[in-house]
Structures are given as C-alpha cells and as structure tokens.
Amino acid sequence: xxxxxxxxxxxxxxxxxxxxxxxxxxxxxxxxxxxxxxxxxxxxxxxxxxxxxxxxxxxxxxxxxxxxxxxxxxxxxxxxxxxxxxxxxxxxxxxxxxxxxxxxxxxxxxxxxxxxxxxxxxxxxxxxxxxxxxxxxxxxxxxxxxxxxxxxxxxxxxxxxxxxxxxxxxxx
Amino acid sequence: xxxxxxxxxxxxxxxxxxxxxxxxxxxxxxxxxxxxxxxxxxxxxxxxxxxxxxxxxxxxxxxxxxxxxxxxxxxxxxxxxxxxxxxxxxxxxxxxxxxxxxxxxxxxxxxxxxxxxxxxxxxxxxxxxxxxxxx
Numbered sequence: 001x002x003x004x005x006x007x008x009x010x011x012x013x014x015x016x017x018x019x020x021x022x023x024x025x026x027x028x029x030x031x032x033x034x035x036x037x038x039x040x041x042x043x044x045x046x047x048x049x050x051x052x053x054x055x056x057x058x059x060x061x062x063x064x065x066x067x068x069x070x071x072x073x074x075x076x077x078x079x080x081x082x083x084x085x086x087x088x089x090x091x092x093x094x095x096x097x098x099x100x101x102x103x104x105x106x107x108x109x110x111x112x113x114x115x116x117x118x119x120x121x122x123x124x125x126x127x128x129x130x131x132x133x134x135x136x137x138x139x140x141x142x143x144x145x146x147x148x149x150x151x152x153x154x155x156x157x158x159x160x161x162x163x164x165x166x167x168x169x170x171x172x
Numbered sequence: 173x174x175x176x177x178x179x180x181x182x183x184x185x186x187x188x189x190x191x192x193x194x195x196x197x198x199x200x201x202x203x204x205x206x207x208x209x210x211x212x213x214x215x216x217x218x219x220x221x222x223x224x225x226x227x228x229x230x231x232x233x234x235x236x237x238x239x240x241x242x243x244x245x246x247x248x249x250x251x252x253x254x255x256x257x258x259x260x261x262x263x264x265x266x267x268x269x270x271x272x273x274x275x276x277x278x279x280x281x282x283x284x285x286x287x288x289x290x291x292x293x294x295x296x297x298x299x300x301x302x303x304x305x306x307x
Contacts, residue, residue, distance in 0.1 A: 035272060037267040037270045037271055038265070038267045052176075053176045053177055053180060054177055076264075077264060077265075079285075099176060103176075103179070105187075105189055106186075106187065106189050106190050106193060107183065107184060107185055107186040107187050107189075107190045108180055108183075108185055108186075109185055109186040109190050109194070110186065110189070110190040110193050110194060113193075113194060113197065117197075127284055130284075131222070131284055131287040131289075132222045132223050132287065133220060133221075133222065133223050133282075133287055133289045134223065135220060135223075135280065135289045135291060136282060136284075136289065138208075138278075138280065138291075139280075139282070141201060141204045141205055141208065144201055145201055145205075148194070148197055148198060148201070152194070155185070156185060158180075159180065159185040162177060162180045162181050163180075163181055167177060167178075167181070170177075
C-alpha cells in the first residue's frame, strides 16, 4: 500500500499524462459558460479524482501537483500555479474528507459538485488577493454556477470511467 | 482509497439526496443572482487598478482611455454607444478583450494579468471620489 511499485508508477504516469492531455484539449474548447470567458469544465481534474479513487490520497496529490506544475509549463503561464495549486489542493482535501465521512449518504456527483464549487471559489479568492482587487470577489456567484455545471459533468465522467473500464487496468 | 473503486462501480452515480442537494445549491445561486442582478442602465464606468480608482468614464459620451499597466503593457478601454469594452490588451489570456461590452449597473470586466477592474455604477457617485486620471 505504501510502496509505489513499477506497475503502479506506470499507471500513475498514464493517469497524469491523460490529465495533461485533457488540460491541453480543454484550452481549445469554448468557455463552459459562453458569456463568461475563462470558465472551464476542469476535465483534467477527472484524473486527479481517479487517482484518489483507485489508489489513495498520496497518489492523488502526486498527480495533482505534477499536473499543475507541467500544466503551467505547457501553457507557458507560470503564474497559473498561484491559482491552480491552492484551488487544487483545497478541493482534493475536501474530496478526501467527503469520501471519508459522507459518501454513504451522497453520491459521487455531489462530491464532485462541492469540489468544483470550492475549486472555483478559491481561484477567485486567490485572484482577488494577487491582483489586490477585492472587487473580483463579485465573480463568486458566476464562478459557483460554472462550478456546479462543471462538477456534474466531471462527476458523471468519473462514474462512467469507473463503471465501464475494467479494474484490471489499474488494480494489481 | 480502500474499497472506494468498487463502491463507486456498483453504486448509483446519484441518490435522492444528491438531487436534493444539487437542486438546493442551484436555488441558492438563483436567489443570489436575482438579488444581485440589475437591468438598470449604468451611468459611469469606474476603472480600478490594484484597488485604486484611476478613472471614471461617463457612458453617455463615446471615448477611449489607454491604461498603461507598465511601460510596455497596456489596455485600450472604449466607450461606444453607451457600452464599455476592452478593445485591446497585450495581456496573455485576452479574457478582457473577449468579454462582451457591458452597460448595466453592477456588471464588470476584468483583466487579471494587469490587475484591471472595470465596474459600471448607476448613481452619480462622481462627486464623492477623488478624480485622478493619469493621461
């Protein structure tokens, strides 16, 4: 459980690569809310979730941090780390807590929605802090709306991936 | 995480409680939007950078304002036909330029890379602020 064997390392690399591919593909898609440029579905986060579900906390954090770091390199925007890392880490922590304590009562979709909501709100807060412009906080309702839609889409995607992919692929 | 994979594989993706929670969230958001939304035509565009007011532009006169973020980076802000938009920016993401022109009170345009924030206000608060325009 605690050691990373070769097969697991290869599998984690594939998951990270998929996350990065989705990150790049997504940058060519139109915004999630057409009238609000910058809103995203967050397809890459599907794979962070997947790492959490299949392997565990440590592995999910590894995928998240590599995804954020390489995403910043690939998009040529190192400053995006200031937004993506705090948002990613807090939502992953929230996902861990929710899976641990209330997964019996609610399904994967709601967990995904809550994480997407927190992710977007943290990004707005970071933007307000970094730009020293508290007025940016007025974007929180819009970001939350985008978060709910994004959360439903990513939640369903995770469900279908877990349901239809043979578990042999990941679990050794 | 232990057993989570199987749980998700064999459980339904959402239960009744999920639908209730998500509908509640959407209702709360709708309420917030209704409370904040306004279709009142705004009168002035307030332009902030780093949380400092740098310019107030009346929306009823067509005008152009060049915001110099630093010596090599700028935004061009254009008022035309009662609406304000960012028509040029040399920032990386160009989100400000792709934003549709705004005119209703409370709506805003933002350029994060340049810490630029434009918000429309309805009331003539112009007397109450120190009018400092760097031109």
